[in-house]
């Protein structure tokens with residue numbers, strides 16, 4: 413099993429899945445896609461793959477687009493921002509007196 417085997421059973425890639433649900437245009441809701449994602453056991457692996465691809469430090473960084481791992485681009489950006497803050501805090505030495 414490879415680290416991306418979860419893609420083989422991706423609900424968004426199954427025949428009959430409406431790709432537009434994962435790539436809503438302005439004014440359309442992503443609720444249907446998000447609901448499907450959140451019911452998938454592979455959601456976390458999918459989200460982590462998206463976060464890695466979109467990470468600012470990734471030299472082959474891809475643009476945030478569409479629903480991945482149950483989150484829209486803005487939600488993934490916010491999650492990345494929070495992770496960066498947490499990592500910075502963890503790396504900051506605690507002052508000693």
Ligand code: SF4
Pocket residue numbers: 419422423424425434448449450452454455456458459479480481482
């Ligand atoms: S979590 Fe959502 S976007 Fe990711 S593979 Fe599953 S259905 Fe597709």
